[in-house]
Amino acid sequence: MSKLKELIQKLCPNGVEYKTIKETVGLNRGKRLTKSELLEESNTEFKYAVYHGSKDTPLGFYNNFNAPKGTTIVVNTGGIGGVKYIDKDFWCSDGSFWLGKTNDINGKYLYYCLSGYEDYFYSKKRIGGVPTIDKSVVENFSIPVPPLEVQEEIVHILDNFTELTAELTAELTARKKQYEYYRNHLLTFVDDTAMMPIEEVCKGHYGKGNTIPKDGGEYPVYGCNGIVGMTSTYNSEDAPIVGHIGSAGLVTWGEGKHFVTYNGTICEPIRDKINGRYLYHQLINLHLEKYVKGNQPFLSFSDFQKVKIAVPTLDVQSRIVSILDKFDILTSSISEGLPKEIELRRKQYEYYRNQLLSFPDNKATA
Structure with missing residues (x-):
């Protein structure tokens, strides 16, 4: 500078x-x-x-x-x-x-x-x-x-910001592939681990309401692909959410108490059989987009609830979750992982770009 x-x-x-x-x-x-x-x-x-x-x-x-x-x-x-x-x-x-x-x-x-x-x-x-x-x-x-020398120095500075963001994005891509590999590896069992239909370990039900409640309460509102508002009531707690209209097949995690709109399916884990986070990783690994149908993309819970998944003991599930959650945080968390770092770098780049390209007009100052 x-x-x-x-x-x-x-x-x-x-x-x-x-x-x-x-x-x-x-x-x-x-x-x-x-x-x-x-x-x-x-x-x-x-x-x-x-x-x-x-x-x-x-x-x-x-x-x-x-x-x-x-x-x-x-x-x-x-x-x-x-x-x-x-x-x-x-x-x-x-x-x-x-x-x-x-x-x-x-x-x-x-x-x-x-x-x-x-x-x-x-x-x-x-x-x-x-x-x-x-x-x-x-x-x-x-x-x-400005003079060419000034332009070139501005380009040099901004290129450094964009290169750093590109490196972080490449790292994120590599970590996502690594997460996918370990997820598939850890969730594929070749021994006598019980295989159970999803409906036996999970109570699936649609969210509520055709409009998004936004009364500014303490509970986040989840639609088909993430948080879309805040409200004062909740209808789900610590559970995977699968979009069934809109971003059909997309799996997100509902943290704590939250409200799910009709665009999402609540996958409430039966907790004495399955760890909610283990179910979340299993649902991602199923690639639910293959069950989406219709001109308006739609996912019916009944279409995949009979699919069998490996359900080891809760202790084994917890150990798997402890590994996969680290990858999930790194690759998707907007508060801790690489996405947060990339977003911070992007904002930093935009700030400096605006600052560096703001010159007084010499006609106005003459």
Whole structure:
């Protein structure tokens, strides 16, 4: 940070000029390709990713490119407002705009200037017909243009933040795979451990109410995929919850006393037969999404309650839980594990990005 301060003091102590995208690098509209022209997987010839209406998932792969590496795109349909920096030559379809280049603006700096305004771009979408944003929305967006040395130092600082987040995300992915391996290994028994239908160790019943109670009470409200509010009453305690409408098949853990809406199925453990946390890990290991059916994804408890699971003694269950809970906390806890660390780093990055890209306008201070 000290180097950046020195550069700013030396090169732009009175602020910088703000210029629009149109005045600086310019904006290009992508060119449409049909699905029949693309391959789903890349090969030595069709190696150029095609970006259309998503910043995260290429539409396919093509044998040519129309935008060079180091280019930023802004998605104008589908995932409207998404901003992505692409470090390889690629094809930009007409579902995205791609920004040009000049010698006095660092390409990665340009990306950082726009990446904090995805919500802004989304808010400018046209509703009539197919939702989209006009080219003028991005063309008329203004960015601060400090000297190139300052831009490069800002990129260096922000790259360090994003690299750290990427490392933590990769670590989280590896730990999830490790958790899945040990979960499957520990919950698969080859001896004479009793195999029992879920209905014999668990009382399943749907939650209550078609609306989410949010009266600000002390008990968390669980829907089909986690906490959605707080209320003053509860209908479940320390039990797995399985989404049956919405995020059907998703298993979450209801901590302490809590309220479950109709979107969730309460899997109340019969406690003299099964440890609630052991049941939770078993339900995850069943991959309940395979029982989901219907046009509106729906999971019926009766469809899987006859599935048999291994039910060892409670002592053995407790030992298994002590191992798997460590992985679960590490990979999913928003208060203790890697997700919390990643979220903290993301907020730190966003804070510094906003700070580093806030320059006085030298026209206003003149």
